[in-house]
Amino acid sequence: MTAAPLGLGIFRLGIFTDGPRKAGGIFRDYALRLYYPLHELTWRDRWRCTPLLFGVELLVYQVDAVVERASDVDLDRVRNEDYVTLHRYKARFEALLRRVRAYNSTVAHQLDMGEQYVRLENRVTSGRLATHEDVLRLAELRPSDVRLMHAMIFPRLGRPVDEGLLDLLWPIEVLADIGNDLAHYREDVSTGQFNTYSAFVTLYGRAAPVRMRAEIDRYEHMFKTRLASIPPSQRARVEELCVRWYRSRIEHLPEPPTATAL
Numbered sequence: 296m297t298a299a300p301l302g303l304g305i306f307r308l309g310i311f312t313d314g315p316r317k318a319g320g321i322f323r324d325y326a327l328r329l330y331y332p333l334h335e336l337t338w339r340d341r342w343r344c345t346p347l348l349f350g351v352e353l354l355v356y357q358v359d360a361v362v363e364r365a366s367d368v369d370l371d372r373v374r375n376e377d378y379v380t381l382h383r384y385k386a387r388f389e390a391l392l393r394r395v396r397a398y399n400s401t402v403a404h405q406l407d408m409g410e411q412y413v414r415l416e417n418r419v420t421s422g423r424l425a426t427h428e429d430v431l432r433l434a435e436l437r438p439s440d441v442r443l444m445h446a447m448i449f450p451r452l453g454r455p456v457d458e459g460l461l462d463l464l465w466p467i468e469v470l471a472d473i474g475n476d477l478a479h480y481r482e483d484v485s486t487g488q489f490n491t492y493s494a495f496v497t498l499y500g501r502a503a504p505v506r507m508r509a510e511i512d513r514y515e516h517m518f519k520t521r522l523a524s525i526p527p528s529q530r531a532r533v534e535e536l537c538v539r540w541y542r543s544r545i546e547h548l549p550e551p552p553t554a555t556a557l
Contacts, residue, residue, distance in 0.1 A: 329540050347451065354391075442468060504548040
């Protein structure tokens with residue numbers, strides 16, 4: 296099976312939703328602007344990866360649609376049709392990736408992390424008040440879809456997994472996810488979507504920007520510490536690319552509502 300028909304086949308799964316648009320944005324931001332440049336992929340390598348990576352990201356949005364539909368039901372307690380559907384999607388992911396030789400233990404780990412995210416998000420949105428730890432755990436797990444895209448590059452191209460690079464990117468993937476929530480804070484509040492910054496506003500009110508900035512600084516420090524493990528010959532290029540990619544996303548924190556509006 297070639298890459299292009301596979302990608303088109305997955306695309307048909309989401310053709311009646313806005314999944315293609317959303318998946319395209321994520322693919323552009325992460326694969327085209329970060330992962331491909333970091334690996335210095337040739338156009339031939341990009342062609343081998345792109346339809347599959349985009350298609351899998353599109354499948355992720357099918358899962359999101361199920362989770363949103365069941366946002367007021369705790370699926371760990373109510374084993375309804377949505378619960379069965381979510382398990383079916385995970386099996387579909389694994390079978391698909393095995394079939395196209397884009398599966399290994401690193402990919403399997405990200406599938407598990409994605410399942411953990413879905414379960415925790417569902418528990419929080421179905422009624423449980425999110426704690427500080429819940430919010431950060433969600434922010435850390437939510438990039439599992441883009442980490443899955445990245446992990447697939449290695450088996451797809453027959454390359455050994457670069458664990459050091461995956462470890463380095465982990466905190467900036469969290470920062471980028473937080474930055475996305477900062478940009479969509481007011482929109483997510485109005486539509487009732489879970490939002491990391493909104494959860495901090497709920498927990499800390501007017502102190503939310505200070506508490507959020509402290510976490511952002513912690514993840515940035517984590518990135519800079521891990522950067523020291525990159526070979527000196529690569530460090531400057533990797534740092535420039537990564538910092539340029541994520542820094543603008545986290546510069547501005549929206550002002551929380553006034554105390555009377557909280």
